Amino acid sequence: MPILLDPNVLYVLLLGSLWLTAIAVITPGTGILETLGIAGVLGSIALLTQVPVSWLAVILIGAGTLSLLVLSLLIRHSLALALAGAVTQVIGGLLLFPEQPVSLIVIAVMAFLSVLYLRFVLYPAHHARHLAPAMLDDVPLVGQHGLVQSAIDPVGTVRVRGESWTARSESPLAAGAPIVVTEQDGLTLIVRAVKIGETNSIESGFATH
Secondary structure, three states: OOHHHOHHHHHHHHHHHHHHHHHHHHOOOOOHHHHHHHHHHHHHHHHHOOOOOOHHHHHHHHHHHHHHHHHHHHOOOOHHHHHHHHHHHHHHHHHOOOOOOOOHHHHHHHHHHHHHHHHHHHHHHHHHOOOOOHHHHOOOOOOOEEEEEEOEOOEEEEEEOOEEEEEEOOOOEOOOOEEEEEEEEOOEEEEEEOOOOOOOOHHHHHOOO
16 A cells, blocks of 8 residues: 555644645745645545545545634634644544544544644744734834834834834933934834934824723
8 A cells, every 4th residue: 555545644644734824824925835725734635535434524524623623713613623623633533434444543633733732833823923912914104103112233113103013223322312203124123313303203202001
């Protein structure tokens, strides 16, 4: 039997493709992860058609993994959904191949790794997407003035529009120095010192919520 048609390998490949799909849903971006995830799922399904398989079990694995890795995060970090998803994933694994079952050790290890993947990969990724202030998508920060909070050399923090931001500068800037934002790289601002005679709403750096 080809190695890719081994029940244990097929089970791992199926779950791995679902992991990729989960991270793509949690952190949508360039489309690369989405493409890899979909390709992985389709490839796994194509391999599954080559062996006797319970398609109900495939649905259970997909639904369980979706509940564990995606819905449990999107719906108020629901522990109940995570537990239900993990149990459903395990049941699907046990029923996947009627003639040659997946190893119980493999099923247990993959369930454990799924929980670790949720806790240490998906949760931080999901959390990071919500760290930006609500105004990030509504108010452009380039051109805004503020003040250095902690010395920048080359990285420090600034206060702009009442929020603290990680900032970088080509030249060192002391705490309290007025700055202007020249670029924005995700949650990091690229800043420079305010030139003599340059005017703008520097007071925005003092604003608080």
